[in-house]
Amino acid sequence: MELWFTERQTQDMAITCKVIKTHHVEKSEFQEISLLETKQFGRMLVLDHAIQTTIEDEFIYHEMITHVPLFTHPDPKKVAVIGGGDGGAIREALKHPGIEKAYLVEIDGRVVEVSREYLPEISCALDDERAEVLIEDGIKFIKEHKDEFDVIMVDSTDPVGPAVGLFTGDFYRNIFEALKEDGLFVAQTESPFYNKLLISQVFSEISSVFPITKLYLYSVPTYPSGLWSFTMGSKKYDPLKVPRDRIQKLDTRYYNDQIHYACFSLPEFVKKIIGQE
Amino acid sequence: MELWFTERQTQDMAITCKVIKTHHVEKSEFQEISLLETKQFGRMLVLDHAIQTTIEDEFIYHEMITHVPLFTHPDPKKVAVIGGGDGGAIREALKHPGIEKAYLVEIDGRVVEVSREYLPEISCALDDERAEVLIEDGIKFIKEHKDEFDVIMVDSTDPVGPAVGLFTGDFYRNIFEALKEDGLFVAQTESPFYNKLLISQVFSEISSVFPITKLYLYSVPTYPSGLWSFTMGSKKYDPLKVPRDRIQKLDTRYYNDQIHYACFSLPEFVKKIIGQE
Numbered sequence: 282m283e284l285w286f287t288e289r290q291t292q293d294m295a296i297t298c299k300v301i302k303t304h305h306v307e308k309s310e311f312q313e314i315s316l317l318e319t320k321q322f323g324r325m326l327v328l329d330h331a332i333q334t335t336i337e338d339e340f341i342y343h344e345m346i347t348h349v350p351l352f353t354h355p356d357p358k359k360v361a362v363i364g365g366g367d368g369g370a371i372r373e374a375l376k377h378p379g380i381e382k383a384y385l386v387e388i389d390g391r392v393v394e395v396s397r398e399y400l401p402e403i404s405c406a407l408d409d410e411r412a413e414v415l416i417e418d419g420i421k422f423i424k425e426h427k428d429e430f431d432v433i434m435v436d437s438t439d440p441v442g443p444a445v446g447l448f449t450g451d452f453y454r455n456i457f458e459a460l461k462e463d464g465l466f467v468a469q470t471e472s473p474f475y476n477k478l479l480i481s482q483v484f485s486e487i488s489s490v491f492p493i494t495k496l497y498l499y500s501v502p503t504y505p506s507g508l509w510s511f512t513m514g515s516k517k518y519d520p521l522k523v524p525r526d527r528i529q530k531l532d533t534r535y536y537n538d539q540i541h542y543a544c545f546s547l548p549e550f551v552k553k554i555i556g557q558e
Numbered sequence: 559m560e561l562w563f564t565e566r567q568t569q570d571m572a573i574t575c576k577v578i579k580t581h582h583v584e585k586s587e588f589q590e591i592s593l594l595e596t597k598q599f600g601r602m603l604v605l606d607h608a609i610q611t612t613i614e615d616e617f618i619y620h621e622m623i624t625h626v627p628l629f630t631h632p633d634p635k636k637v638a639v640i641g642g643g644d645g646g647a648i649r650e651a652l653k654h655p656g657i658e659k660a661y662l663v664e665i666d667g668r669v670v671e672v673s674r675e676y677l678p679e680i681s682c683a684l685d686d687e688r689a690e691v692l693i694e695d696g697i698k699f700i701k702e703h704k705d706e707f708d709v710i711m712v713d714s715t716d717p718v719g720p721a722v723g724l725f726t727g728d729f730y731r732n733i734f735e736a737l738k739e740d741g742l743f744v745a746q747t748e749s750p751f752y753n754k755l756l757i758s759q760v761f762s763e764i765s766s767v768f769p770i771t772k773l774y775l776y777s778v779p780t781y782p783s784g785l786w787s788f789t790m791g792s793k794k795y796d797p798l799k800v801p802r803d804r805i806q807k808l809d810t811r812y813y814n815d816q817i818h819y820a821c822f823s824l825p826e827f828v829k830k831i832i833g834q835e
Contacts, residue, residue, distance in 0.1 A: 285572075291598060292576075292597075293576040293596070293597035293598040294573065294574065294575045294576065294596075294597075294599075295562075295573070296571065296574075297564070297571065297572045297573075297574060298571045299569075319570070320570035320571075321568060321570040322571075338751075341825075474779050498777075500775075500783070500784055500785040500825075501784075502751050502783035502785070506777070506779035507777055507778075507779055507783055507784010507785055508777040508779070508784055533826055534825070534826050534827045535825040535826055535827060536826070537825070537829075539823035539824070540823055540825055542820075542823070543820035543821075543823030544820075546817055546819070546820030547816070548777075548812040548814070548817055549811050549812055549813070549814050550811045552814075
């Protein structure tokens with residue numbers, strides 16, 4: 282018998298992967314959490330039927346959500362990841378030796394526990410003494426902090442269920458307040474092929490709050506269309522004006538100094554989505 | 559009833575698309591040719607079960623196979639497309655006003671005929687007076703021409719069946735001979751996620767023939783992994799040394815002057831594949 286896991290990426294297309302074993306399935310307070318062993322991508326975390334991360338390709342998303350903003354800031358010390366319960370963003374952030382404190386603020390403690398059990402390669406840095414895991418609502422956490430963070434990374438699921446509030450203007454305004462006067466943030470903002478309206482709206486919202494707003498792109502084979510985006514809002518620093526010698530060589534498999542600048546070069550159809558033709 | 563077309567992209571994963579109508583299926587002398595109406599991507603050309611092009615995303619591949627090499631050459635006049643029976647590469651090439659002659663050399667005349675019937679948006683330029691369609695073996699065609707072309711574009715299917723000979727050192731040496739003394743060529747070279755060995759071998763073969771060899775990347779949602787590559791071999795011109803003012807604004811939806819340079823910035827794992835860590 283062959284088992285295949287199919288994610289309906291849109292109403293009209295899907296990706297499907299051969300499954301060797303189902304390690305774990307549960308309904309948490311917030312969502313369905315599944316942990317599959319796939320033949321192509323190794324262990325795979327699936328939340329509410331959507332692939333979140335896999336052992337084979339997780340490095341791409343986690344490197345791109347962290348190193349681009351952390352090298353854009355000249356001296357990040359205190360950072361927060363909102364969502365990202367698998368711990369991958371924290372693992373990458375802690376590769377920057379200047380980081381003194383990295384909060385992981387995850388609403389669903391079960392995601393952290395399942396990741397600790399089945400994805401040690403990804404969650405391994407959560408026990409680092411500079412990391413602090415808080416199981417609470419990221420929206421509330423951001424509201425309660427002012428003028429405190431150098432960099433915030435919004436590592437959310439898709440804008441349905443628990444993550445809806447992470448794609449609103451209110452949230453971006455609270456992030457602005459939670460950042461120091463020269464702080465910056467990034468948020469995962471879906472696929473430019475399948476989520477044009479969302480990207481356009483989020484870019485417009487962030488632009489109305491932050492003086493510098495930039496979209497950047499990277500390729501993740503297990504995400505819808507394979508092309509994925511982050512949007513950066515920054516109070517002071519422009520990622521394209523980072524001096525090249527600031528970008529130290531880290532232990533990465535996707536990010537490097539060339540990618541840092543190139544990921545902001547957008548295809549025509551993407552420029553059109555954010556009104557930059 | 560719902561019908562879905564599934565392409566097994568590797569042994570262990572697949573993409574699947576909802577199909578509204580099957581316009582055409584035939585076995586030609588060389589391969590199975592199918593033309594489907596899909597809900598997500600519109601009309602779709604499928605050869606031997608592999609998606610070749612769709613109305614929705616064809617612009618990306620066709621712009622990237624043509625504009626990158628055609629702007630790298632300072633004055634391309636005579637060009638050839640090997641394969642590419644749908645006509646998309648010819649359509650894009652003829653957007654360059656300096657082109658005097660563009661050959662399409664397709665081994666399977668039925669691909670051209672099916673594309674003329676069902677994909678007029680893509681095949682529309684095949685009747686341009688500067689275009690000449692030759693139904694013959696591209697390997698033979700290249701062998702029979704010497705010192706003749708400014709740019710050659712190898713728009714092949716995957717390296718199985720009729721396209722196997724288009725991924726060999728012999729073919730690249732014959733292309734070198736068919737090009738003028740300052741000529742250059744590009745070949746489609748599959749996905750850096752799923753075809754590492756092929757990319758490594760082709761890059762090495764082309765490097766042994768051409769003084770300048772470069773890999774570049776772009777995103778196509780209907781191709782395996784969503785990330786796809788071309789490899790360029792050039793006798794004289796370096797695509798990264800193109801003066802920015804040479805890159806005229808054309809009617810494109812993916813390619814632009816920023817993409818021209820950025821597409822050569824490779825992720826670490828891709829640099830590793832071609833030995834450029």
